[in-house]
Amino acid sequence: MANYDLVIIGGGPGGYNCAIRAGQLGLKTAIIEKRGKLGGTCLNVGCIPSKALLHASDLYEAARKTFPSLGLNLGGVSLDMAQFMKQKDDAVDGLTKGVEFLMKKNKVDYVKGAGRIAGVGRVDVVGLDGNTQTLETRNIVIATGSEPAGLPGVEIDEERIVSSTGALALAKAPEKLIVVGAGYIGLELGSVWRRLGSLVTVVEFLDRITPTMDGEISSAFLRALKKQGMAFELGHKVVSIEKTREGGVEVAIEPAGGGERRTLEADIVLVSIGRKPFTTGLGLETAGVRFDQRGFVATDHFRTNVEGVYAIGDCTLGPMLAHKAEEEGTAVAQIIAGQWGHVNYEVIPGVVYTDPECAGVGRTEEELKASGIQYKVGKFPFSANSRARTNHETEGMVKVLEDVANKRVVGVHMIGVGVGEMIGEACVAMEFGASAEDIARTCHAHPTMSEALREAAKGVDGWTMQA
Numbered sequence: 484m485a486n487y488d489l490v491i492i493g494g495g496p497g498g499y500n501c502a503i504r505a506g507q508l509g510l511k512t513a514i515i516e517k518r519g520k521l522g523g524t525c526l527n528v529g530c531i532p533s534k535a536l537l538h539a540s541d542l543y544e545a546a547r548k549t550f551p552s553l554g555l556n557l558g559g560v561s562l563d564m565a566q567f568m569k570q571k572d573d574a575v576d577g578l579t580k581g582v583e584f585l586m587k588k589n590k591v592d593y594v595k596g597a598g599r600i601a602g603v604g605r606v607d608v609v610g611l612d613g614n615t616q617t618l619e620t621r622n623i624v625i626a627t628g629s630e631p632a633g634l635p636g637v638e639i640d641e642e643r644i645v646s647s648t649g650a651l652a653l654a655k656a657p658e659k660l661i662v663v664g665a666g667y668i669g670l671e672l673g674s675v676w677r678r679l680g681s682l683v684t685v686v687e688f689l690d691r692i693t694p695t696m697d698g699e700i701s702s703a704f705l706r707a708l709k710k711q712g713m714a715f716e717l718g719h720k721v722v723s724i725e726k727t728r729e730g731g732v733e734v735a736i737e738p739a740g741g742g743e744r745r746t747l748e749a750d751i752v753l754v755s756i757g758r759k760p761f762t763t764g765l766g767l768e769t770a771g772v773r774f775d776q777r778g779f780v781a782t783d784h785f786r787t788n789v790e791g792v793y794a795i796g797d798c799t800l801g802p803m804l805a806h807k808a809e810e811e812g813t814a815v816a817q818i819i820a821g822q823w824g825h826v827n828y829e830v831i832p833g834v835v836y837t838d839p840e841c842a843g844v845g846r847t848e849e850e851l852k853a854s855g856i857q858y859k860v861g862k863f864p865f866s867a868n869s870r871a872r873t874n875h876e877t878e879g880m881v882k883v884l885e886d887v888a889n890k891r892v893v894g895v896h897m898i899g900v901g902v903g904e905m906i907g908e909a910c911v912a913m914e915f916g917a918s919a920e921d922i923a924r925t926c927h928a929h930p931t932m933s934e935a936l937r938e939a940a941k942g943v944d945g946w947t948m949q950a
Contacts, residue, residue: 485513485592485616485619486511487513487619487621488505488512488622488819489510489512489621489623489816490598491512491513491626492515492598492600492623492624493523493627493628493796494515494516494522494582495522495523495626495628495796496525496805496809496812497523497797497811497812498516498624498626498795498796499514499521499523499582499585499812500809500813501624501626501795501812501813502586502591503586503589505816505819506588506590506591507589508816508817508820508822509820510816510820512589512591512592513618513620514591514593514594515597515608515618516596517595517596517597517598519595520579521579521582521586522575523628526579528647530805531574531578532571532574532651533647533671535574535575536571536651536672536675537671537674539567539570540678540679541678541838543560543562544678547560553875564655594608594616596608596609597609600623600765600767604621605617606620606623607766622791622793622819623793624792624793624795625765625767625780625795626795627765627798628796628808629758629761629797630759631646631647631758631759632756632757632758633754633756634721634724634756637754639754643731643732643750644724644726645751647668650675650751651672653751656679657681658680658681658682658750659749660673660677660681660683660751660752661685661686661747661751661753662683662753662755663686663721663734663753663754663755664686664754664756664757665685665692665693665717666692666693666694666755667693668755669753669755670685670693670708671835671836671837672755674708674713674837674838677711682712683713683714684716685716686721686736687715687716687717688718689717690718691705692704692705692715692717695833695847696833696835696896697843697848697849697882698847698848698849699882700897703879704835704898707839707878707879707898716747718738718739719737719738720736720738721735721736724752724754727748731749731750732749732750732752733746733748734752758797760778760780760798760799761798762780767780770789770792771788773788775800779799780798782799782800784818785811785815785824793815795808795811796808796811796812799811801828801831802833804831806831807826807828807831810831811826829846829913830910832844832906832907838900839878839898840897840898840903841897842896842898842905843896843906844894844895844896844909844910844913845894845895846884846893847884847894848882848894850894851893851894856888856893857887857888858887859884859887859919859943859944860882860883860884861882861883861919861941861942861943862880862881862939862942863935863949864935864950865877865899865900865935866878867938868930868932868938868949869930871899871900871932871935873930878899878900879897879898879899879902880898880935881939883895883919883942885918885919885943890918890919891916891917892912892913892917892918895909895913897936899935901932905932905933908922908933909936919940919941920944922936922937923940938950
């Protein structure tokens, strides 16, 4: 039996960052991961491999469609699917090994297996070899993440009916791909396969895509994706998904409010309707840990109702984002070590890594209106930005929202090339309580895409200068 200050169940971004910080603070720490590779969903079958495919497929499409307009004629451009997938796997492999190195560097014990709370201060681990060991600990952090949500009556076989995991490993681009769900994950993976030649149709129950995104940005995003050739069935629900004898799939849909049923045919269906917390087999019910009505572990400042048991990341309420889990992992480690621990949930950015990218942080215009908050808005199009015009990447805009009462920026939303990197500046500004004028009067390098944020901030007070 090993004695620890902290045992973490789950080796994703929340868990491994918690472990690193705990190790830095001198806590004797163990991290348990049943996958046999650290990094969780994000690193193994989520954020990282999807970005590898998005980047490569973007370059492939650019070489075929954009380079000639720049005077760059490469001749025949072809796709080597084996290498396309290998470069993704190489990126994942390198990063998982890097996380394992960080455990050693910070003196964290890495235990491969499935962890389960066996009692007060006790965690049983069934190892990959089937043997069981018990870890004794003063504190336990649940960081087990989430898993894809399924459709009732639909079996995901990861061959013809796939989750995001299967969509990252298709042997070839399907001729026709149906994506069920118009959220971040479905639109990113749909974009990958559209660039490689698939005819992509997205079926969404709501009458809009990316429902948590600022409405104006979401509408611009929809127009961009349609222009690229992606088709949409908005305001429709999936009634059934059936495999055909010919090796395809038939998807029956009908209007969300009721109406005529239609059948769509495809080679592959990607079910991407969201994710649900993973909490099964952890002994939480036996330990008396409470859940909320949606199945998330109930917490109060990361603490569960059971003394010494904490929970972070996707298995708790809040945006299911790796960086949110990382912040929580760091905070809870510091709390356990007797220090402060805090996460500002008003400054958690979200990014869709398509082309164009979409990025946002803070309140949307719809949320401000619903809350009755008086606000001012400034906007600036990339079509008026010098660097964007030079790069022939003029699609999109930046939008800044400021609370009238306290002159603080409360939301920034963008669509355009590279805005996933630009949003970090907005996060820093909001964390320090900046006004739009603070951003507007901060010198930005010229020519850069980031000048669009400065000009949008000027627009809040009516003095945009470059458009």
